[in-house]
Amino acid sequence: MSPEEFRAFGRQVVDWVADYYAGVESHPVRSQVRPGEVRAQLPAHPPEQGEPFEEVLRDLDAVLVPGVTHWQHPNFFAYFPANASGPAILGDLLSSGLGVQGMVWATSPACTELETVVVDWMAELLGLPEHFRTDAVGGGVIQDSASSAALVACLAALQRVSGGAVASKGITRRHTLYVSEHTHSSLARAARMVGIGADNVRIVDVDPDTLGMDPAHLDALIAEDLAAGAVPTLVCATIGTTSTTAIDPVRAVGEVCRARGVWLHVDAAYAGVAAVCPELRWINDGVAEFADSYCTNAHKWLLTNFDCSLLWMADRAPMIDALSILPEYLRNPATASGEVIDYRDWQVPLGRRFRALKLWSVLRWYGAEGLREHIRTTVGLAQEFAGWVREDPRFELLEPHPFGLVCFRPLLPEQDDERVYQLMESLNESGELYLTHTKVDGRTVLRFAVGSPQTERRHVQAAWKRIQESMG
Known part of the structure; x- marks a missing residue:
């Protein structure tokens, strides 16, 4: 594809994306296709000869779009938001266009140094401690997801608790990791890996009231494991659990970790970015004093398209000791000088994209004021929805709900969980909105997550009316 062809087709693609956003509301929120339906419309074998790019766009419209669940739809209230925005998309396009492989500083200094700037900017915007800055003993890095951040934290914790032996000799003793039933499953997967x-x-x-972790029980479990000869290695405290956005008491959990010498990882994947608003910065209580690692996702609620997960370390040395390997083909004067960051030592893969470009674009386009406005708007819509649920005697509201997620339960005869699930599925199958569910105390509850910049009050009102109508 020549530069002239790229320019022409590039304009068509940008127009397509712009038209998609302008008309996204016309699509059913959740894809209506059956399993295998998309694949059945695609050729069984790759093309022998190249095809015009117009054919790609034609199949995109005819075959792929019907099989898309529209995460950017204003009536997408499922899971958590996966925000995309114009500046983020353009930043991602620039990243793809440059095609940078930023594994070490020398392979593209701008890739590394821009990342150090944006993670420091984000630490400032969220009110995180100074030692999380890249010019301090800790530092930040952009991971692909909170799952990768949890894996890196586990490796760093093992390295520290073993005095460096794990990286060279492997695990030779029983190690233990501590979560609550509401901790994200990525921690259990990291423990396996x-x-x-x-x-x-x-x-x-x-x-039972807050769904936050019980520090006294944590301490008792650690004491039990120590007595049995195990090595308590990592505790994960969550700020905004996936099921309900419950908040673990980071300060009290951190005090247990400090007394027992256990690494504290704080998973704030969804809710952490809310701290751009000063009135929500209370969620950081205990982070500065006790967190060894901290993660939040810009790609959930902060207008930055996937993937862009931010991980900070209070002390980066255990992580680098656990992950750093320097083969001959990566040796270079900048690395040897010790004056640069090589982000290959801060993640599991060697290779890395220029992710900082899209976050940099978002921060510059919206500024702190624009980011705060987005968070405040969506929190306000969620709180209004919660008020409507509270006032309707046919529903039960789960408290508290400080962010953009509201959990509630239809009060059906005999408290039938299967009927609650079926009610949700009938709403989702309509294509008018999309909800998900979870279980709290063994009971099915529905999750209503507001977070899209496309979502307005009228969308939340219409969704609530449709939910009410589903009750008959």
């Missing part, structure tokens, strides 16, 4: 093992993931009780 690093060799701790699923059986050594300990489940800490939660407070």
Whole structure:
């Protein structure tokens, strides 16, 4: 494809994306295709000869779009938001156009140094401690997801607790990891991947009112494991759990971790970005004093398209010791000088994209004021929805709900969980909105997550009316 052809087709693609956003509301939120339907419309074999790019766009409209669940739809209230925005998309396009492989500083200094700037900017915007800055003992890095951040934190924790032995000799003793029943499943997966093992993931009780982790039970489990000869390695405290956005008491959990010498990883994947608003910065209580690692996702609620997960370390040395390997083909004067960051040592893969470009574009386009306005608007819509649920005697509202997620339960005869699930599925199958569910205390509840910049009050009102109508 020549530069002239790229220019022409590039304009068509940008126009297509712009038209898609302008008309996204006309699509059913959740794809209506059956399993295998998309594949059946695609050729069984690759083309022998090249095809005009117009054919790609034609098949995009005719075959692929009907099989898309529209995460950017204003009536997408499922899971958590996966925000995209104009500046983020353009930043991603620039990243793809440059085609940078930013594994070490020398392979593209701008890729590394821009990333250090944007993670420091984000630490400032979120009110995170100074030692998380890249010019301090800690530092930040952009991972692909919070799952990768959890894996890196586990590796760093193992390295520290073993005095460096794990990286060279592997795991030779039983190590334990601590979560609550509401902690994201990525921590259990990380335990499997690093060799701790699923059986050594300990489940800490939660407070029945707040659903936050019980520090006293955590301490008791750690004491029990120490007595049995195990090595308590990492505790994950969550700020905004996936099921309900419950908040673990980071300060109290951190005090237990500090007393027991256990690494504290704080998973704020969804809710952490809310701290751009000063009135929501209370969620960081205890982070500065006790967090060894901290993660939040710009690609959920902060207008930056996937993938862009931010991980900070209070002390980056254990992470680098755990992950750094320097083969001959990566040796270069800049690395040897010790004056640069090589982000290959901060992640599991060697290769890395120029992700900082899209976050940089978002920060410059919206500014702190624009980001705060987005968070405040969506929180306000969620709180209004919660008020409507509270006032309708046919529904039960789960408290608290400080962010953009509201959990509620239809009060059906005999509290039938299957009927609650079927009610949700009938709403989703309509294509008018999309909800998901979770279980709290063994009961099915529905999740209504507001977060899209496309969502207006009228969309939330229409969704609530449709939910009410579904009750008959």
